[in-house]
Amino acid sequence: MSEAESQARSPLVTASGLVLDDTGHVLLLGSPGAGPPRLPGGAVAGGESPESCLARELRSLRGRRGASGAQPQVGRLLAVDSEPLGPRGRTLVTHVHAAVLPGGAQTADAVRLTPEEARRTLPEPQAAQLSAALTAWHTGSIAHLIDGRVQPGSPAALPPARRSALEHRHALDHSSYLAVRPKVIVAASVLFTDGRDRLVLVQPAYRDDGLWHLPGGGVDCDTGETPRQAAQREVREELGLDRVPGRLLGINWTTGAPAPARLVYAFDGGSLSAGELAAIRLDTTELRAWRPVPLGELASLVLPSLYDRIRALLACARSVIDCRTGLIEAIALVA
Structure with missing residues (x-):
C-alpha cells in the first residue's frame, strides 16, 4: 500500500x-x-x-x-x-x-x-x-x-434512564457498571473547641471568598483510607496536631446535580488545651489562617449551610448517651 x-x-x-x-x-x-x-x-x-x-x-x-x-x-x-x-x-x-x-x-x-x-x-x-x-x-x-x-460504559453523559435499563438487563460488565454509576466525593472534618467554648475554624488559602471552615479534607478512598483516618491525617497536615478523632457526630449529604454528591463525616475533636493551641503550625499551601471563634460570631464567618450543620454537630457533641453496651454515636443528618 x-x-x-x-x-x-x-x-x-x-x-x-x-x-x-x-x-x-x-x-x-x-x-x-x-x-x-x-x-x-x-x-x-x-x-x-x-x-x-x-x-x-x-x-x-x-x-x-x-x-x-x-x-x-x-x-x-x-x-x-x-x-x-x-x-x-x-x-x-x-x-x-x-x-x-x-x-x-x-x-x-x-x-x-x-x-x-x-x-x-x-x-x-x-x-x-x-x-x-x-x-x-x-x-x-x-x-x-x-x-x-x-x-454503554461511558463514565459521563449516559442518560440515567438508559443506564437504569442497561443495569436491569444486566447488560453491563463489571468495569462498565463501575464506570457508569454516579460518583460521590467523600470528605471528613473535625469539630474542635478551646477551653472557652470557642470553635476552631480555618481559612483555606485556595479560596478568595473570605469564608471559614472546619479543619478537614477529602478521604483518599482509592488508598483504602477511612473517613476517621482521613480526619486524623488532615488535622495533622493542616494544623500540625496528631490527635485521634473522637466519636462520629454527623453525616452531611449535599447534592448539586449534575455535579457529584458530597458526603462529609464530622468527628468530635474535643477541647484543645492552651499548649495544643500554641503548638498549631499551619500548612500555608492549604490554609491562610486559623482562629478560635465565639459561637456568637459564627454566622458571620461561614456559609449558612455550614452554620446550620455546626449547630447540629454541637448539639450531638453535648449529648453523650450511656447504656449497657457503651457509648452510642449520635448522628445528625443535615440536608
Whole structure:
C-alpha cells in the first residue's frame, strides 16, 4: 500500500475546545455565510497531539487582533467521539478538551451562548459532543461517543434512564457498571473547641471568598483510607496536631446535580488545651489562617449551610448517651 493510500484510509483527528466564561456561557465560532457554527478547534496535523493542535487554534483566535498577555490553556480530555463514515469516507475522531482563553476570542465571528442555546445552534453530532463534554466537565469524568451517541460504559453523559435499563438487563460488565454509576466525593472534618467554648475554624488559602471552615479534607478512598483516618491525617497536615478523632457526630449529604454528591463525616475533636493551641503550625499551601471563634460570631464567618450543620454537630457533641453496651454515636443528618 502506497503512502498516499495509507493516508487516505487513516482516521482524521480533530480537536475541539469547550471554553466557558465566568457565567457558564459557551464560546462558539461562526458567522453568516461562513458555514455552520462550531466549537473552536481544528484538524490535528502530522506531529501534533490533539492538545497542541487546540492550543495552536486558540492562539490564532487571540492573534487576529494582536492580543497579548496570558496564553490559552488546554485542559483535560472531556469527550471522544468517532464517526466511522466521516468526511471522504474516513473515520473522524474528535477530542473535546476543556480550555481557557484569557481575554476571550479577539475575532468578530465569536459568540458566547448559554449551554442550551449552544446545543440548539450547533449541528449534529457537534451538539451531542457539547452536551457530553459539559456533563463530563461538571462530573469530573469523561464521555465516550460513537456518531454522537453516548456508549454503554461511558463514565459521563449516559442518560440515567438508559443506564437504569442497561443495569436491569444486566447488560453491563463489571468495569462498565463501575464506570457508569454516579460518583460521590467523600470528605471528613473535625469539630474542635478551646477551653472557652470557642470553635476552631480555618481559612483555606485556595479560596478568595473570605469564608471559614472546619479543619478537614477529602478521604483518599482509592488508598483504602477511612473517613476517621482521613480526619486524623488532615488535622495533622493542616494544623500540625496528631490527635485521634473522637466519636462520629454527623453525616452531611449535599447534592448539586449534575455535579457529584458530597458526603462529609464530622468527628468530635474535643477541647484543645492552651499548649495544643500554641503548638498549631499551619500548612500555608492549604490554609491562610486559623482562629478560635465565639459561637456568637459564627454566622458571620461561614456559609449558612455550614452554620446550620455546626449547630447540629454541637448539639450531638453535648449529648453523650450511656447504656449497657457503651457509648452510642449520635448522628445528625443535615440536608
